[in-house]
Amino acid sequence: MQIVADNINIMNPRVARALESLDPEPVRTLARECAAGGADAVDINPGPVKKQRHRRMQLLIEAVQEAADLPLWLDSNDPELVRIGLDLCRRTPVINGFSLEPSRLENMLPLAVETGCRIVGFLLKADGHVPPTLNERLETFQELYEQSLRSGLDPEQLIVDPISVPLMWEDGSAQGQAVLETVAHLPQLAGHPVETVVGLSNLTSSSPPSRSRAVVEPAYLAMLSQAGLNRVMLDIRRREAVAAVKFRRELESGGILSWAELDAWLNPAPPK
């Protein structure tokens, strides 16, 4: 399973200040923390950028690329910002992403068809709502998949995000279970392996501070990995979740488990 760090986003005050003052250094520092913390890719979510759009996207992307040799995920619902990003990426990025919402289907999906980049497809209904049940998620997948093929996307370009919602929602546990089952069912439905990603940070957002998070996050991620998840998007500071990914890889590689190495993932040395 690959780790996509979601730390470079506009909700992070360090990123907001960097964009405001046009200072790349805080973003470089964050990118170094992601790389040192075990990220395989870095998601860049600039939020809505009204002014100096090119300059600000450039600042983010170049700062990350200077600090970390990792592929980028361009996380925006603004196709113009994604297009700016596509031109600046040194390594092939992932477009994050599109859904059945008409604007995204019309303006974002073609960017992937045109460039050959992978693109995340969110299992959201055309009105932007989350399909709450397993069946509705699977129906949404089928529609999304057919629309993708019709638009000329190679099925291998598609990375499906079944949309993790906060456990605090009234049906949060039921949806958490539905996401697990969605991941497990997709290959059967598509007739071939399906690349998937889940955003782990959503799971505990708006939850009260709790020691149980350090169990819930790695446990849920472990269930997802067993269901077949390929990639997880997470806050690289959630070390228990990162260690769970590392443990999963140890199981799959069949090597001798190194507790010292696992401990180092739990408490990584600060980046140089």
Place this chain on the structure above:
Amino acid sequence: MQIVADNINIMNPRVARALESLDPEPVRTLARECAAGGADAVDINPGPVKKQRHRRMQLLIEAVQEAADLPLWLDSNDPELVRIGLDLCRRTPVINGFSLEPSRLENMLPLAVETGCRIVGFLLKADGHVPPTLNERLETFQELYEQSLRSGLDPEQLIVDPISVPLMWEDGSAQGQAVLETVAHLPQLAGHPVETVVGLSNLTSSSPPSRSRAVVEPAYLAMLSQAGLNRVMLDIRRREAVAAVKFRRELESGGILSWAELDAWLNPAPPK
């Protein structure tokens, strides 16, 4: 998923002393800790009992039954001790267990056929060795399953233990992965649901002290639950693992997740 506490065993110095001095109180205290800690059943492993066999089995079983209203698992490779236990249990116990080893097949399996109790079938070869790979585990299951039916066991009485081995073994990670896949494959092989149990304590035995245990145990248990595991045998003091079971139940029940309740499972109040 049900929790079977493995705390009442001869390797526990409190149990050894209780058996030596014929004092039931430490065993009662342990049983109260298991019940307060969330156990659904209590495994009783008296070890080899040479003298005062009836009196010592009676001490263990009555002490646990006085302190906790939970079903017992009679964990011994000595059919005579199990028979003594069967007579003393108030609730239907589980016999733990048998394997393809001839002595167990001949002397232990008939006790389940005779009494109608459930019995754990260990996926061990006839020579007592662990079948290291997925395929060998599945072959062992088929042989065990056929032997059980031939002896008159109802398939519903069988609880399969695919044998978890220490991660520290040279092929520990590979076997950890094989156990996950075995649990996932059994229903397909049997043609119906198969009850399963895994001993979590084995996983980290002989491992050095490590903070990662608090991630590895609940993460592995979460993977097992996603693979379809019904029961886990564990040290009730491993609270992260117990909390992972609680979290799994919350997902499956689809209720509103209570972080306070999860926190209480991580740090249970001491038994009264």
